[in-house]
Amino acid sequence: MFNEKPQATTTQDFRPFPYCDQIIIAILLVIIIAVPLYFDVHIHSVFDLSKITILYVLTLAMLAIWSIKTILQSSMPASLPGGNQQHLSSFNLSPLSKAQPLSLPIVAFLFVSGLSTISSINPYLSLVGTYKRYGGFISTIVYVSLFFVIVNFIDKRRLSSLLDVIIITASAASVYGILQYFGLDLYHWSTSFGYGIRVSSTFGHPAFFSAFLIMVIPLVLIKIFSCKEWFKAYPYIGILALLLIAFYYTRTRASFLGLIVSNLFFFSLIGKKNLLADKTKTIVTISIMIGISILFNVNDKASVVGRFKGSINPVHLNNKSGEKTENLQSKHLAEQDLLAQHTPFDGSTQYPRLPARQHRSDGSDKQDHYWDVDLAHKLEGTTLTRFLQYLTSLRIIYDYPILGIGPDTLGMIYPQYVAKLHREMNEQRGFENQNRIHSDLINITVSTGLLGLGVYVWFAFAYGRMVWKGCKKADGSDKILIIGLCTGCLAYFVQNQFSFGHIPIITLFWFLVAMSVIACLPVRQAGRPKQFKRLNPFKQFKRFNGNLAKYIFCGITICLMILLITLSLYRYKADIYFEHGRRSLGQYKADIPTQDGQKPSTIIPINEAIQSLETAVKLNPLALNYRNVLSGIYLKMAAIGISKDPESIMEGLPDNFSHEQTTMWFANAIDGAETVQKLYPRDYHSAFTLGQAYHLLDKMSDEDMSKNAIKYYKRTAMLHPFKLEYRNKLARLYAEKGRYEDAIHELKEAKSIAPSNQAPYLNLAKVFMNDGERYEEAEATLLEFIKKNPDSKISDIYRLLSYIYLKTAKWEKVLIQSEKIIQLDQGDLEAHKYAIMANSRLKRFEDARNLCNRILDLTGSGSNTYSKYAKDMLEVLSGK
Structure with a gap:
């Protein structure tokens, strides 16, 4: 052949x-x-x-x-x-x-x-x-x-x-x-x-x-x-x-x-x-x-x-087709609520907006469409994602034309450039970071x-x-x-x-x-080899000098190869420990008896996971991913340590949450994240970890740590502008410090990033309510979400609307929202209570009595605030 x-x-x-x-x-x-x-x-x-x-x-x-x-x-x-x-x-x-x-x-x-x-x-x-x-x-x-x-x-x-x-x-x-x-x-x-x-x-x-x-x-x-x-x-x-x-x-x-x-x-x-x-x-x-x-x-x-x-289907990009994001509200609403504070300073998150659409030469107000927007309207799915990648790349090439940004560094710079692209297109949307075009x-x-x-x-x-x-x-x-x-x-x-x-x-x-x-x-x-004659002494001496340099070069090459092979194996071993630690963080629910012999309790062998992750970092100390994960674990441990009852959260490991140990968790988290920031200044994960760490320290210490928290939260938002969680955290800190206008700005950015996610709308409404009881603006915010997402039936949206209408004595609307919640969850006792109050105010006493009896049926023989409220209301309504 x-x-x-x-x-x-x-x-x-x-x-x-x-x-x-x-x-x-x-x-x-x-x-x-x-x-x-x-x-x-x-x-x-x-x-x-x-x-x-x-x-x-x-x-x-x-x-x-x-x-x-x-x-x-x-x-x-x-x-x-x-x-x-x-x-x-x-x-x-x-x-x-x-x-x-x-x-x-x-x-x-x-x-x-x-x-x-x-x-x-x-x-x-x-x-x-x-x-x-x-x-x-x-x-x-x-x-x-x-x-x-x-x-x-x-x-x-x-x-x-x-x-x-x-x-x-x-x-x-x-x-x-x-x-x-x-x-x-x-x-x-x-x-x-x-x-x-x-x-x-x-x-x-x-x-x-x-x-x-x-x-x-x-x-x-x-x-x-x-x-x-x-x-x-x-x-x-x-x-x-x-x-x-x-x-x-x-x-x-x-x-x-x-x-x-x-x-x-x-x-x-x-x-x-x-x-x-x-x-x-x-x-x-x-x-x-x-x-x-x-x-x-x-x-x-x-x-x-x-x-x-x-892939070729019409799709609108006017803030309505953003990628679906996870429901960040759910039962962890309290943790999602307004997590950031931000005092405007040079380098704030007011990003430069590229030139607006040019007006027509005839002076009309109608804006010209750019070719990229027109084409994007016809694409969807991964085809649209790749098209936006290409447009983003052109902007990067324009800024780094000769030698580029360097091999394999796209993930460090992509979020900032794709954010500029979206702003140029007058659109904000969630996106996945890319490390390859x-x-x-x-x-x-x-x-x-x-x-x-x-x-x-x-x-x-x-x-x-x-x-x-x-x-x-x-x-x-x-x-x-x-x-x-x-x-x-x-x-x-x-x-x-x-x-x-x-x-x-x-x-x-x-x-x-x-x-x-x-x-x-x-x-x-592929010629026949030449036959060489024996060299005379002078030529042999000259050949020896030439060979010596080649011996040295080849020797250095061999040593370098051995070194690189060793480093490759160390990197491989580090990933084994990293995966072991990662799995240890997710598998544990093991029933192990407590020290006093009481019934088994569910504990988390977090120490084993941390040790594995620490070993991975030791074996590969410059690995960005390992350090970020480990710093995140340290921060979570510190957060548990400052909670009201850490032992009940992780029973069986009380030594992990002494004051000294909690202080060490904070120190390790901050040290690890700062190390990453020095090695990789454009890494947003470590900047976010630092923002969270200083945010938690601000709550537990007498010293004002909010400035550091703001600095790193803002840096995170600058490095990754369209990340919903980062905006929410920053807005929460602002709200905690009473800087409501800054919080409002961040939450408006957050809801434009993810118009289908209810969390920024809920948080923005709460900021309006806390800032001088601005109930009308809070109501408008929640109604905006309902208008943009007519198919979304979110109990938390209806519940907050009910509360706003309760505060503004709009009883008919309180009743409407409460009934919507009951349709979604017939066992929601809070919605029943609001409906009873609304019916009583509207003099619909029979409906109020029926709802009171319904609460008693749902609570059964148990006694709680809702059953007590229902009984009290029945007594009040007995004469009506």
Whole structure:
């Protein structure tokens, strides 16, 4: 297969170092199998850290082995085959020369990424990558190193076997994905991707799984059309059907586009000769691809085509289509109520508004619509989300044009820019923070600037030129091989313009690029090794000095590889402890007897969870996520410690809530959050933790801590402007300090962020009531919620309206609201009481008596304030 021509023996075939090459090739095979298939449920980053650790450890191990081989070869006499002159030259130049014409754009991309990392808004984050994404500069170095290892140690003879390994790996993942669809998965994942069951196999997300499959499908086509005997091709046709079925179970639109474009590319360039060489094989292959595609896309709204149709629907953006947020009111209303205080000062949360819509040139008041708003009106769902991402990215690129914001730092800056976009569109809505733009071109430009984009285009052009030249010189199976490998890369490129890369698919991409280089290499590059004569003493001395520098370089490389491998394993171990601590926080309701032998009580083994989280931080002290979670736990412990009866909340652990221990919880929370703020100044989670900590300290201490609380609450709102909880907290503190106008401002911002959430409306109404009994404005606020959300039946809204009408003696309205509450909850005694009062005032005594009897029926023989009230009212009404 692939026109295997006799190749001259290279120096790698000579002894005494055959095992280095064999070990490196074996590691490459392990990488392409393990990275897609391996995951670990014992860590928190199940599908991400597990894969990147495997990739790091194995790639760094290959680089160390390569360095060892180079050192050993350098010490050999030059007259021996495989001696130092040729192989030291090979170590330094062969990978670059073999990778031509891609070596220059790849090295340039490394250089630009390095500069972007140095100038990043957070250099450390750009170096190591953000949690669960790991797209930092180190990862880029690892991917590029993997590429050069493949180019240097894999020859054309091994390409066929390497293709088989990749196809078998994809087949195993597909079988697992299909089993997931039928509910036969060993694990029950808690993540839902919508649109029915969308399988993710061993990749953690359907988009990543589908991207991997569309990159492997062209490799299967290579095998099908390269096989001369039909019985060798038909097993691959069966695998093709398997991969397509698994693909359509993912229901992913970006990969669907990649599949269509890449397959059109493959069948357009493969040529009539190859297609007509075996007509039956070609007809069966194309029929299977078309048949499966039709079968999975007819009359199914959740199919890929159905998802495309569902994305183009009119949707209004005038503060009515915000994403649904959780009901923050519920039974924890008291904790939601007005949690923030804010004294205006320089840098307040009055964000700059971009220019308003321009008026028409004819002087009319009607505003022009911007093209982006008009288009947004026609989109919804994830399509709308991605469109808004693209618009936000353009604003980031405008501010960071040359080197971008730095790799993997988007999550630090995205909320502020998307908030500006929404304000420009005269709209406020909730949104999820993003750490990736769903377009590779835009993501590259945001991260590494226009320089990075230029290198990206250069690389794509150089690759296309290399493939074109290779196809012109090749024929038969070699041409099919080159076209198929290029098709796999094209599938990655197309789907990545509407999604983003993940560890397994990026790894496969670099494999395919390296394999393309090997397939396009002229045969003459695999030349016969030169025979070297023994050098004279002067030349030997000169060679020794040159080798010494290479010994030092290779030695440093080996030490660095060992260090990075160790750090990778420490990071992995840290995530094990983090996940153990996280699970310990959620599982505990264990019945354990109390110390005095009384009945079992429910306790929380919080100490074990905290110890695990602390260990995770020790193992990976710069991990943003670990420190934020741990600081949050410290803060919760401190909040329990200052509650009225902490022992009743966490019985069995009284020592955790002594005055000294509570003080320590506060100190740990503040120290941890301040450390995060120093390392990651744009992190809003730690700023919010500091605001909450100082807010609680302000309540329990004589010292005024409100200024610090305000400062950090305001910083949180600045870093993440459209987060409802942050506004509510700030408004509550303002209300507690009697700064009602500031509280009103924040709550108005909060209700514009989430117009479908009742919490800011309730809190705003309460502020109006507390600020000089402004009942009319409180009533208007609650009626505004009802008008905007006519289908929402919220008892708390009706109850507060009843109270307002009670205070303003609007008894008919009190009765109406009380009856609405009773319709929702017939056992609501407070609503019955309000209704009795209203009926009594309206002289509807019989209705009042019936409601009193109803309260007595609901309370039964029990005695409480409501039953006592009902009895008293019956006595009062007995004479009426």
